[in-house]
Amino acid sequence: MNVLVDAGLDEGLARLGVALPAGAREKLAAYLALLAKWNRTFNLTAIREPERMVTHHLLDSLAVVPRLPAAPGLRVLDVGSGGGLPGIPIAIARPDAQVVLIDSSHKKATFLRQAAVELPLQNVEAVAARVEDYRPARPFDVVISRAFSDLATFARLAAPQLARGGAIVAMKGVHPDEEIAELPADIEVAATTRLDVPGLDAARHLVVMRPRSVRP
Numbered sequence: 001m002n003v004l005v006d007a008g009l010d011e012g013l014a015r016l017g018v019a020l021p022a023g024a025r026e027k028l029a030a031y032l033a034l035l036a037k038w039n040r041t042f043n044l045t046a047i048r049e050p051e052r053m054v055t056h057h058l059l060d061s062l063a064v065v066p067r068l069p070a071a072p073g074l075r076v077l078d079v080g081s082g083g084g085l086p087g088i089p090i091a092i093a094r095p096d097a098q099v100v101l102i103d104s105s106h107k108k109a110t111f112l113r114q115a116a117v118e119l120p121l122q123n124v125e126a127v128a129a130r131v132e133d134y135r136p137a138r139p140f141d142v143v144i145s146r147a148f149s150d151l152a153t154f155a156r157l158a159a160p161q162l163a164r165g166g167a168i169v170a171m172k173g174v175h176p177d178e179e180i181a182e183l184p185a186d187i188e189v190a191a192t193t194r195l196d197v198p199g200l201d202a203a204r205h206l207v208v209m210r211p212r213s214v215r216p
Helices: 003-016 024-042 050-062 087-093 106-118 151-161 177-181
Strands: 075-079 098-103 124-128 140-146 162-172 187-194 205-211
Touching (some): 003 050, 024 050, 024 106, 050 087, 075 151, 087 124, 098 106, 106 124, 140 151, 151 187
Parallel strands (some): 098 124
């Protein structure tokens, strides 16, 4: 990573209030380098400038970390993970969590598996499948997505993967009023939070949903 990227990551982490465990910053840098390398062949992201990858990918994903449940052993499913966002940054920042990255593209899942091996991330598993076909051994405390689909579709696909008391978390741009209005009656919005992502000049919101039949 160059000096500008290093400085942008350090400043962004400080503004987000994210305290990383030992070795995490180096793993984030290694992940970014790996993403840029594989992107030349696999077209994992349209963003290619290192400085923008820090803000639009790393810091955008890490902005979620302070809002995740703090309990150790957290199980997270990242739906439509693509290049590993937000799942890989979450796994790096929260080595106590178990993170499953699922994507229907076998090429992208190949990258995700390789990233888990090379970084290495023992708390990450990559799965090549459609989320509606996935049958995990255990359900998840958090099912999260970043630009996967509209809220209603995501909630419908995510709900069967949830543990009792779990949350469906969608990362969105502008506040999705129309999508919230179209949620089915059995899904409730528990919270909507505006995210201030350092260096990102765009609206970002976190929408937390729960099935009405699921209570903590």
